[in-house]
Amino acid sequence: MNAREKKIIAYHEVGHAIVTSVLPEANPVQKVSIISRGMAGGFTLSLPLEDQYLESRKMLLAEMSTMLGGRAAEEVMFSDITSGASNDIERVTKLARRMVTRLGMSEKLGPMVYGQKEELVFLGREISEQRDYSELVAQTIDDEVHQLVDSAYNTAKEILLKYKDKLIEISEKLLEVETLSKEEFDALFPTPNEKNQGIPYLDAI
Amino acid sequence: MNAREKKIIAYHEVGHAIVTSVLPEANPVQKVSIISRGMAGGFTLSLPLEDQYLESRKMLLAEMSTMLGGRAAEEVMFSDITSGASNDIERVTKLARRMVTRLGMSEKLGPMVYGQKEELVFLGREISEQRDYSELVAQTIDDEVHQLVDSAYNTAKEILLKYKDKLIEISEKLLEVETLSKEEFDALFPTPNEKNQGIPYLDAI
Amino acid sequence: MNAREKKIIAYHEVGHAIVTSVLPEANPVQKVSIISRGMAGGFTLSLPLEDQYLESRKMLLAEMSTMLGGRAAEEVMFSDITSGASNDIERVTKLARRMVTRLGMSEKLGPMVYGQKEELVFLGREISEQRDYSELVAQTIDDEVHQLVDSAYNTAKEILLKYKDKLIEISEKLLEVETLSKEEFDALFPTPNEKNQGIPYLDAI
Amino acid sequence: MNAREKKIIAYHEVGHAIVTSVLPEANPVQKVSIISRGMAGGFTLSLPLEDQYLESRKMLLAEMSTMLGGRAAEEVMFSDITSGASNDIERVTKLARRMVTRLGMSEKLGPMVYGQKEELVFLGREISEQRDYSELVAQTIDDEVHQLVDSAYNTAKEILLKYKDKLIEISEKLLEVETLSKEEFDALFPTPNEKNQGIPYLDAI
Amino acid sequence: MNAREKKIIAYHEVGHAIVTSVLPEANPVQKVSIISRGMAGGFTLSLPLEDQYLESRKMLLAEMSTMLGGRAAEEVMFSDITSGASNDIERVTKLARRMVTRLGMSEKLGPMVYGQKEELVFLGREISEQRDYSELVAQTIDDEVHQLVDSAYNTAKEILLKYKDKLIEISEKLLEVETLSKEEFDALFPTPNEKNQGIPYLDAI
């Protein structure tokens, strides 16, 4: 990795970290690092506060914004975008698709499942998803998935524009020290008010 | 499962139970529980009064509303929906699709079968459903299936809005005791008048 | 099978029997029964008067109306329809499709064959029908098949509405005795005038 | 085969025989028979006067009209059509399709080939035709094929209407004797003037 | 092969030979023959003057016109076309398709490749071309291929109409002697002026 790339990766990872630290339904940061791990040039670790069995629509939207925080940081800071976000955008696409086609979370498409999981048994074993709907439904699915992703990406960009000073400050710090622990990150980025709104819906009754 | 999730699951299960207890063509409740069983966080058991060989259109619509009672309870009570209904919406989709494509129960599509069951013989054995109709028919099938599901979902929501007080009362009780027997449930939710209308069509002649 | 279902099945079978006894090109009834046989709750047996090598368009239309006589009886008598007709509608769909795509019996689509029969040789043997036509032709095929089925179904319903008194009388009798022989059925339903018109086209020259 | 069917088959076979005896580019009759052979209820044999290496557009159109002469006879004589023509219409469809997609004989589609022949090698051997064109071309192919068949069918019907007296006379004779040799047929149906026009195009230069 | 067919084949082969002898970018004739070889009734041999590594757009267009010279001769001379051109039109289609989809030679579709070559590994080995573009692109490909073929065919017909006297003279000669060597052909058809224009583009700089 050359120096330019190191810089891009630092901003990319801090982008993930800030977004997840701002959204109420997202998990808090545990660690941010630009030390390479496997295929990735860096990583940001965030974990839920307690065990989770159910995924709610709002939690999944927050997770999508967090995933796109890296690409959003590249776009907000530089006049170019890189292949560094390829894994993030693959995961975000799968998640948005699952919300729409398996979890019934698109109002337009209703509380239904689209596409059939099929097991094809040859010599090996393979699970394939068979499309069982019309072209018009395929188009609506694409629209809904695209809108979910766009909405999550815009949320990420808005947060990073609001906290652009912090993004620069923490990224430059990360370039120096290479890894920030939860405590170090929290010191640089104290939990903002909007995070503390909690998840209100269960107290509503 | 954390405390928030337990609460959601309780309302979800009581949603199933109330819907099936109101619709004349649906089966009566045997048991409601929020003790985890396999993949599910809770369950509601309902059984027919006598053996059944034939499924009528009205019975199947009532079954669909019952399946969607859990998701409907989440939407009616909270400002979010969860992945807890994923199994329900998969089953409801399959059932609606079967009514339209295998049982000839859509007036628009007529007393016909759509799609060919095919056995593909490789080394293993596999049954696959081959689409043998045009895009226009595929679109009509999607419309009809979507309308069946929407109609069943709306029925479920209307019932739960009408009995919202009962939904809260029984769910909070279930959170305390974790399991309600048929007798306990019946005591909390005496069979309403609309249930006793019976299935009139056989007496019509 | 519960008592309600027994009643539905009786009317269903007598529906088949009356339609085949009225249409000139259909085969006469041999036996009607509501004693279960395999998957079916009852059966109606009808056989041609002599060996048949050729199938004519008119004979096949009469066969389709007979197949749909069961479902038509359910609709005419009750305010609901059941899964009891699922096998009938599968057979009727195949037959209508064959008339249109293999026998050249749709005027719109002409004396042609649509779709190629292909043998795929893996380890086992399999015959599959490959679609070799455009979407527009697929749509025309669907329309023609649908119209054939609708027309056959309407014929069945008209006959049963005309003979509704007989349908009730014979069905109630069948519920008592469970099986009617050819002689018993003929006594209850003497061959109507319209049946005796014969198949005129061969005498026309 | 019952008596009615025997009658239909006789007219069907004589339909083939008369059409091929009228069209200049078609082959002369060798034999007509209503004695069953394999799957077929009867047969008409016609052979070219000399060996043939090339097939011309006009010859192939005449061959199509001859193939459809059986079905045309059924329609011209009776108010019904039968499954007896199923093999004829399958062959006529294949031929028309080959003219359009393999022999470049549709002016609209030009001197080109449509669809790729592919050999798929599994355990067995199989030749399959892969579609490699757009939906719009598929539609044009269908139109062109349909028009070729319709045109050939209309030619057959016009010939049989013109020679309806002969059709009846020869068919009734065939019902008596069951087989007509070339000489017997020629005696009943002397070569008409239009046949003797020959194939003019080679003498045109 | 009967006498009529021999005549058609002679004109067909001389059609190839004249077209390739007129177009500047096409190869000169080496031999023309109506002695059968394998499946073909005759053949025309033409070879490039020097080894060739690159194929240019203009050379390929000339090759297409040459391939279609046989069919063009049939159409120009007779009022019918034959199956004798089936191999030519198959090759011309493949070539035009390759120019458009593999060589980027359609201005409308740009310097791009369309469709992915894929190797499917079963027990045997097979190369298949996977379509990876939209229906709209498929339609544009079809249009472009069709236009290339039409343009090449029109060029061939124009040449043969211009040299119709030569076409008749040489074909009748060929019918007598059955084979013409390069020298014999050149004597009958001296290289026309338009051929000697050479391939100008490399001298243009």
Place this chain on the structure above:
Amino acid sequence: MNAREKKIIAYHEVGHAIVTSVLPEANPVQKVSIISRGMAGGFTLSLPLEDQYLESRKMLLAEMSTMLGGRAAEEVMFSDITSGASNDIERVTKLARRMVTRLGMSEKLGPMVYGQKEELVFLGREISEQRDYSELVAQTIDDEVHQLVDSAYNTAKEILLKYKDKLIEISEKLLEVETLSKEEFDALFPTPNEKNQGIPYLDAI
């Protein structure tokens, strides 16, 4: 390879070399040669100045223009184009497609992935890309890919028109000496001002 082809290849290779030497985000030339290597008639070698882990949108666009520099040189200099660019246009298509479908670099299609990578396990191993989107999205992907390629091609042509004198001078030199080292090429084509703009975006903050 004949002399004409040698000339075309020289201009083709120098086309690659000049484009990569002008664009700021492209790699500098290491070697240019018209000595055949494997399937290719010549080659141009260019390498990045430092190791690269990330690919940016601008770098990839510059790489595409470089790939198309050969075809652009043919079009700019001669009135014909050749099959010599077939490998270049295959690579450029794949790259543009990857930018749009795997790297989320089309603004219209958003930070998403299109199409699912699937592993099909038969006897051998195969990776196939399954289309999981609607026809409308397929069309948008095609448009975006086409626009990327067109834009890259136009950039290449503009550069070569601007430096046409150099293109002729260096190509004619290459025809003489057959191989140019980095030093020899640099002497003939000193780095232009526009190259030295560097990659500005990382210094922008």
